[in-house]
Amino acid sequence: MAEKVLKVVSHIPEGKVLSYKKVAELAGRPRAFRAVGNILSKNYDPKIPCYRVIRANGEIGGHNRGRDKKRFLLKKEGAI
Numbered sequence: 001m002a003e004k005v006l007k008v009v010s011h012i013p014e015g016k017v018l019s020y021k022k023v024a025e026l027a028g029r030p031r032a033f034r035a036v037g038n039i040l041s042k043n044y045d046p047k048i049p050c051y052r053v054i055r056a057n058g059e060i061g062g063h064n065r066g067r068d069k070k071r072f073l074l075k076k077e078g079a080i
Contacts, residue, residue: 002039004028008023008026010047016052017079020033020036020055020056020061022056040064051063051069
């Protein structure tokens with residue numbers, strides 16, 4: 001599942017976001033949104049923009065480099 005999740009996230013365009021739930025759906029496991037978070041928390045590949053994944057309610061959510069970094073990157077791209 002990790003490969004599918006990372007592939008989905010790597011295709012999120014700059015300035016756009018997806019929810020953890022939507023990433024899980026696109027990866028073929030619609031109820032595995034918590035697993036998506038766990039997978040992304042271990043991602044340190046700069047080619048995979050895991051900061052573009054947010055909570056379904058619009059909140060930022062967590063990030064392995066901190067929420068402030070995630071917020072900064074999303075603002076820089078105009079996503080929030």
